[in-house]
Amino acid sequence: MHHFAYRDGVLFCEEVSLAAIADAVGTPAYVYSTATLRRHFQVFRDAMAPLDPLIAFAVKANANIAVLHVLAQDGAGADTVSAGEIKRALAAGVPPEKIIFAGVGKTRAELGFAVDVGVGQINVESPGELVELIACAQTRGRKAPVALRVNPAIGAGGHDKIATGGGDTKFGISLADAPALYQAACQNPWLVPRGLAVHIGSQIKDLAPLRTAFQRVRALAETLRADGWPVRHLDLGGGLGAPYFDEPDPPSPSAYAALVKDVFAGFDAAFAFEPGRLIAANAGVLLTRVIRRQPRPERDILVLDAAMNDLVRPAMYEAYHDLKPLQEKDAAVETIDLVGPVCETGDTFAKGRTMPRLEPGEAAAFMTAGAYGAVMASTYNARPLVPEVLVSGDRFAIVRDRLSIEEQMGRERLPPWANAEPTPP
Numbered sequence: 390m391h392h393f394a395y396r397d398g399v400l401f402c403e404e405v406s407l408a409a410i411a412d413a414v415g416t417p418a419y420v421y422s423t424a425t426l427r428r429h430f431q432v433f434r435d436a437m438a439p440l441d442p443l444i445a446f447a448v449k450a451n452a453n454i455a456v457l458h459v460l461a462q463d464g465a466g467a468d469t470v471s472a473g474e475i476k477r478a479l480a481a482g483v484p485p486e487k488i489i490f491a492g493v494g495k496t497r498a499e500l501g502f503a504v505d506v507g508v509g510q511i512n513v514e515s516p517g518e519l520v521e522l523i524a525c526a527q528t529r530g531r532k533a534p535v536a537l538r539v540n541p542a543i544g545a546g547g548h549d550k551i552a553t554g555g556g557d558t559k560f561g562i563s564l565a566d567a568p569a570l571y572q573a574a575c576q577n578p579w580l581v582p583r584g585l586a587v588h589i590g591s592q593i594k595d596l597a598p599l600r601t602a603f604q605r606v607r608a609l610a611e612t613l614r615a616d617g618w619p620v621r622h623l624d625l626g627g628g629l630g631a632p633y634f635d636e637p638d639p640p641s642p643s644a645y646a647a648l649v650k651d652v653f654a655g656f657d658a659a660f661a662f663e664p665g666r667l668i669a670a671n672a673g674v675l676l677t678r679v680i681r682r683q684p685r686p687e688r689d690i691l692v693l694d695a696a697m698n699d700l701v702r703p704a705m706y707e708a709y710h711d712l713k714p715l716q717e718k719d720a721a722v723e724t725i726d727l728v729g730p731v732c733e734t735g736d737t738f739a740k741g742r743t744m745p746r747l748e749p750g751e752a753a754a755f756m757t758a759g760a761y762g763a764v765m766a767s768t769y770n771a772r773p774l775v776p777e778v779l780v781s782g783d784r785f786a787i788v789r790d791r792l793s794i795e796e797q798m799g800r801e802r803l804p805p806w807a808n809a810e811p812t813p814p
């Protein structure tokens with residue numbers, strides 16, 4: 390459930406009209422709902438009671454410091470994949486011990502930084518990384534808390550590009566290699582072994598592959614314990630799908646929690662989860678305005694002021710994002726294509742979408758854009774990054790400014806030789 394709804398024909402975010410935000414801030418702009426973020430976090434936490442897990446929000450889904458701050462205040466940790474994300478989580482008030490540092494390509498500098506700030510868990514994905522982590526810990530004279538991310542040889546997810554658990558992906562240590570590596574971690578004086586981590590994909594709508602993956606993790610953890618190695622923590626990743634529209638809803642957090650409790654019944658451990666999309670997707674929208682209508686014999690094209698550089702998911706994953714007019718329309722619908730101004734055909738949000746008729750100048754909201762929206766934006770076609778706005782009750786605030794093209798160009802310069810050398814004949 391989210392807090393974007395029509396009131397007397399006007400689309401609101403909590404107590405604020407989105408049209409008022411579009412007028413004040415301009416379009417395109419991302420808008421997030423505090424109440425929705427908090428509610429989703431609460432629903433997940435309630436579902437997982439009494440496991441009382443660490444819920445480490447996946448910062449990659451939405452890295453805005455104001456968003457992270459809302460979740461941190463409610464007790465969330467942070468799942469991070471770069472020094473930049475760790476810095477954002479810390480700046481938002483996430484305590485270091487609630488930060489998990491994951492990712493397949495952590496550099497030595499990033500590992501060192503994570504040890505320095507005292508993150509709670511570093512998920513190691515390869516033997517080489519373990520060696521580097523030991524070196525970092527030893528140089529600093531500070532032990533590093535480590536979990537092994539295993540690849541359970543089963544993937545899942547809404548698109549091939551976001552399934553991570555399959556045996557042929559770049560992620561994690563195979564189940565066969567994990568015991569020797571875990572033993573090595575346990576025997577090293579510079580490491581504090583915590584346990585295992587797993588994550589098999591994103592936008593998962595079927596619990597069956599999760600059950601298999603979790604069963605394999607439990608079996609591995611039991612083998613390790615039988616061999617005398619401590620496995621106190623299990624980090625079960627993120628991945629549970631969010632409802633986008635026009636498709637069957639993914640399993641609920643309570644169905645997912647029931648699965649976890651069933652698979653790990655009688656297995657005493659401290660659990661962690663890394664949900665991103667589930668918390669943030671339906672807590673955000675991307676406001677846009679129609680620039681113009683291009684008549685076509687087959688169906689008209691609506692050119693919007695938002696583009697693939699602002700919200701890349703349709704171009705990248707063929708993702709569906711509902712577009713709701715800010716002013717509710719009568720029943721008249723039409724079938725159109727929705728595109729942005731970027732100069733490539735891939736800048737298409739939808740082909741053959743049937744929706745209420747929108748006229749040039751009218752504003753609308755791409756729904757379910759709070760996760761993997763602003764974070765994946767680029768400045769392609771010299772389009773500035775768009776602002777982000779946070780709503781709380783009847784208030785709203787710009788929590789990231791629109792970057793001007795001058796600010797962007799201000800970071801570029803001609804090389805020193807540009808004006809000195811004569812132009813070749």
Ligand code: LLP
Nearest residue numbers: 447551588591592627628663664665666761
């Ligand atoms: N933990 C790990 C180790 C991950 O790799 C991910 C997502 C998550 C947690 C959070 O997954 P979530 O709960 O959000 O599904 N850009 C893509 C999604 C990429 C997800 C990558 N990893 C999209 O827009 O669909």
